[in-house]
Amino acid sequence: MSKWYEKTGSDIDVVIGTRVSFSRNISQYPFTSRLKTDDKLEICKKVQKEVENLFPDRFQYIRMSELTQDEAISLAERGLVSAEFVSCTDGRALLLQEDESISIMLCEEDHIKIQGMLSGLELDKAYNFTDEIDTVLDKKLQFAFDKNLGYLTQCPTNLGTAMKASVLLHLPALTANSQISKLAVTVSKLGLTLTGVYGDISSPKSNVYMLSNQVTLGISEKSAIENLRSITLQIVEQERTARNELLKDLRYQDILWRSCGTLQNARILSFDELLHDISNVRIAASNGTINVPVEKINELVITMQPATINASKGTRLDRQQRDAIRAEKVRQIF
Amino acid sequence: MLCQNCGKNDATTHIKRIVNGARTEMHLCSNCAEHMGYGDLFSDFGLFNMGNMFANFLSDFPLSIGSASKTARCEKCGSSFDDIVRSGMMGCVDCYSTFYDRLLPSLQRIHGKANHVGKVGIAMGEVAQQISKIDMLKKELEKSVEEQNYEKAAILRDQIKEAESEAQDNE
Numbered sequence: 001m002s003k004w005y006e007k008t009g010s011d012i013d014v015v016i017g018t019r020v021s022f023s024r025n026i027s028q029y030p031f032t033s034r035l036k037t038d039d040k041l042e043i044c045k046k047v048q049k050e051v052e053n054l055f056p057d058r059f060q061y062i063r064m065s066e067l068t069q070d071e072a073i074s075l076a077e078r079g080l081v082s083a084e085f086v087s088c089t090d091g092r093a094l095l096l097q098e099d100e101s102i103s104i105m106l107c108e109e110d111h112i113k114i115q116g117m118l119s120g121l122e123l124d125k126a127y128n129f130t131d132e133i134d135t136v137l138d139k140k141l142q143f144a145f146d147k148n149l150g151y152l153t154q155c156p157t158n159l160g161t162a163m164k165a166s167v168l169l170h171l172p173a174l175t176a177n178s179q180i181s182k183l184a185v186t187v188s189k190l191g192l193t194l195t196g197v198y199g200d201i202s203s204p205k206s207n208v209y210m211l212s213n214q215v216t217l218g219i220s221e222k223s224a225i226e227n228l229r230s231i232t233l234q235i236v237e238q239e240r241t242a243r244n245e246l247l248k249d250l251r252y253q254d255i256l257w258r259s260c261g262t263l264q265n266a267r268i269l270s271f272d273e274l275l276h277d278i279s280n281v282r283i284a285a286s287n288g289t290i291n292v293p294v295e296k297i298n299e300l301v302i303t304m305q306p307a308t309i310n311a312s313k314g315t316r317l318d319r320q321q322r323d324a325i326r327a328e329k330v331r332q333i334f
Numbered sequence: 335m336l337c338q339n340c341g342k343n344d345a346t347t348h349i350k351r352i353v354n355g356a357r358t359e360m361h362l363c364s365n366c367a368e369h370m371g372y373g374d375l376f377s378d379f380g381l382f383n384m385g386n387m388f389a390n391f392l393s394d395f396p397l398s399i400g401s402a403s404k405t406a407r408c409e410k411c412g413s414s415f416d417d418i419v420r421s422g423m424m425g426c427v428d429c430y431s432t433f434y435d436r437l438l439p440s441l442q443r444i445h446g447k448a449n450h451v452g453k454v455g456i457a458m459g460e461v462a463q464q465i466s467k468i469d470m471l472k473k474e475l476e477k478s479v480e481e482q483n484y485e486k487a488a489i490l491r492d493q494i495k496e497a498e499s500e501a502q503d504n505e
Contacts, residue, residue, distance in 0.1 A: 027457070030411045030426040131453075138456045144427045145455030148448070149441075152427050156437060157444055161452045181344040201346060202363060218447025222470060 004101035005302050008295045009120020013286035014236045016168040016208065016298055019079070020126040020225075021115040022134045023153050023162040024143040031154035032107050040091025040107040047106055050140040051095050055133075059104070060096050064089035070316060073307035079117065081105050102133065110153050110162075112137070119295060121167060121232060123225045131221075150217060160217030165225050167232050168197065172207040172279050173242035174235075176252075180209070183235065190231060191215045191224075198275050206275035206301070211235070243283060256280045260290060264334045268320065269327035271306055281334070296333055304329060337363035408432045464501040468494060 005017065025031065029043060048061050064072060064085070072086045080103040081094060095104040105113040114137070116130035137143075144152040150160035158164075174180060184194040184201060195201055197208040211232060213224045246252045259280035262273070282297050284290045302308070304326045310316055317325070335345045343363030407414050413425030415433050424430060430437070441448045454466035471494045478487040 025427065027427050031424055033421065033423050034411055034413075034425050142457055143455050145457040146430060146450070147458060148450060149430060150450030150452065151455060152424075152430055154423050156424065156441060159441065160445065160450050163452075181346045184346050200365070202343060202365065215445050217441065217445035218449055218451055220452035220470065222452075222474065 001098045003099050003299075004117050005119055005298050006295060007119050008293070009118055009122050011233075011236050012120040012294050012298075014170055014239045015121040015232065016170055017117055017119050018122045018126045019115060019117045019164075019166045019168070020123070020130045021113055021164045022130060023110040023151070023158050023164075024112040024114070024134065024138070024141075025110050025152060025154070026112075026141050027144040029111065032109065032111065033154065035091070035107070037091040041093075043111050044091070044093040044106045047104070047112060047137075047141065048093065048095065050137060051104065054136055054140070058097060059102075060098070062094040062096060064092040064094060068311070070307045070310040074305070074311040077305040077308050078302055080115075082108060084108065102129070104133075109155060110158075112141075112143075119298065121229070121236070123165060123167070123229050127165070127221065127225055158216055160215075161219070161221045161224065162216055163221050163224065164212055164216075165228050166210050166212040167228065169209045169211055169232070169235060169239075170207060170279070170282060171209055171235070171239050172283055173246050174239050175204060175207045176246060177242055179238075179242070180204075187211060187231060188214075190227065191219070192228060192231060205272055207279045243287070247283075247287070256284050256289070260284060260334065263330050266327045266330070268323040269330060270319075270323050271304065271326070274304060274326060274330065275301070290334075292333060300330060300333060335361055337361065337366050339363070339366035406432070461501065464497060468497045468501065471497060 009015070009017070026043065026046075029035065029039060032040065035043075044063070051059055052061075067075075067089070072089060075081045075094065076083045076086045078100065080096060080100060082105070085092060085094075085105055085108045091107050093106045095106070097103070101117050103115050103117075105115070114130055114133050116126045116133075118126045146152055151162040153159055153162050171180065174183065180194070180201065187194050191214055193212055193214045195210050195212075196204045197206070197210050199205045201209065211228065213219075213228055215224075219227075259277035262277045263269075263281055266273075278297055278301060281290065281292075282294065285292045285294050285297055303312070306322055309322045309325055313325070337343050337345045338361050340363060343365065345361035345363055408425055408429045409432070410428040411425035413429050415436055418424055418429065418433065438448055452470075454463045456463055471490055475487055475490040475494065478484070478490060
């Protein structure tokens with residue numbers, strides 16, 4: 001079965017992917033920071049049983065403490081779990097759909113975090129299938145809910161809908177035009193937050209950013225998603241206009257083609273170098289200058305991360321071995 | 335605007351705090367913000383703990399005001415309000431009702447509002463959940479008609495009819 005990131009989606013030239021997640025808790029248990037490992041495992045088992053009854057053979061149950069370090073970190077690299085989830089694996093488990101579009105983290109900050117991911121700008125679809133799982137699980141597990149405060153979460157900053165909707169944006173032209181700081185300030189006034197994904201927002205390695213809703217109490221799921229979509233579409237248009245202008249400049253074209261040359265010929269390729277060059281090549285692929293599907297490029301960035309290479313080979317490779325494997329895989333695509 | 339701390343980079347993190355009733359604002363670059371403990375606040379990818387942020391919000395509350403707050407503990411999990419302020423995390427679901435009045439100002443500061451709008455959990459009962467679903471669909475329908483998106487409006491009308499008949503069956 002192909003993974004979610006191997007498929008295409010709306011506005012994929014700028015929007016790499018969409019993610020929607022719900023944080024939920026089971027009333028009868030204290031929140032996770034007050035639980036011992038045995039209690040956490042009891043919750044994991046309870047949720048596993050309900051999910052397997054409701055969706056037979058659909059999810060793989062993974063006990064985090066049974067994974068190697070590389071396998072665990074690879075899950076975080078692929079965005080299936082948070083980095084924090086991997087930092088301490090005791091009493092934690094993951095329910096994962098084969099195409100990786102749905103992951104359910106058990107005993108992270110909250111008892112249950114249901115997360116849906118899709119390629120491109122697909123907020124409604126990602127919301128709908130994540131919401132469907134949330135609704136049927138709620139009927140079985142009775143999630144903690146209060147009429148005034150909404151879904152009750154360990155950290156009060158998530159109260160209300162306890163929903164986080166995010167889009168992953170590739171913004172090389174707005175970055176080149178030094179527009180990101182201004183954009184971050186503007187979106188924060190509109191209840192959203194913009195962060196850098198691979199590295200800091202002020203010095204991004206890949207020009208990839210994540211735009212998410214910030215407020216969860218007093219705004220409905222649908223309104224939060226509509227707000228995120230309308231601002232995303234405006235950013236997409238700004239990025240496209242800026243790219244068209246930049247691409248008229250021969251010096252900028254030269255930079256893109258040099259990056260293509262590196263990826264087509266390198267024998268050793270570090271992940272940072274891949275991020276830098278693939279950002280340029282993604283622009284060329286988006287406007288058809290080079291004949292590589294954009295989703296193939298997204299797949300390379302996800303699968304060629306250090307721990308993910310180690311996990312796929314089932315052994316701990318040294319840096320040069322990984323860089324050689326990465327270079328070879330990238331050459332096959334370009 | 336340049337960072338108030340280093341004066342070199344653009345300020346991208348803007349922090350507003352109210353301490354002893356006085357409002358202060360800080361404008362920092364991401365490096366200084368991170369150094370001062372405000373970095374990467376909402377990133378899912380960093381090792382950031384949201385609780386720290388809430389603890390920052392709550393830190394304006396003096397710990398242990400009088401003897402009452404020293405002794406007031408959640409009956410279910412034993413957390414005191416001081417424990418919550420220190421960790422930025424609630425102990426259990428009942429902590430919300432136990433400390434509701436003391437949390438309210440912070441919730442309003444973080445979210446701007448302190449009343450939930452949106453999906454209703456099954457804990458409120460199936461009928462309440464269905465009524466809320468119908469209300470949300472009706473709002474969407476109004477919006478679709480305003481936007482002259484009649485195709486979507488037709489789908490929503492069908493969904494409302496279906497949800498209303500389900501609600502009637504449950505009554």
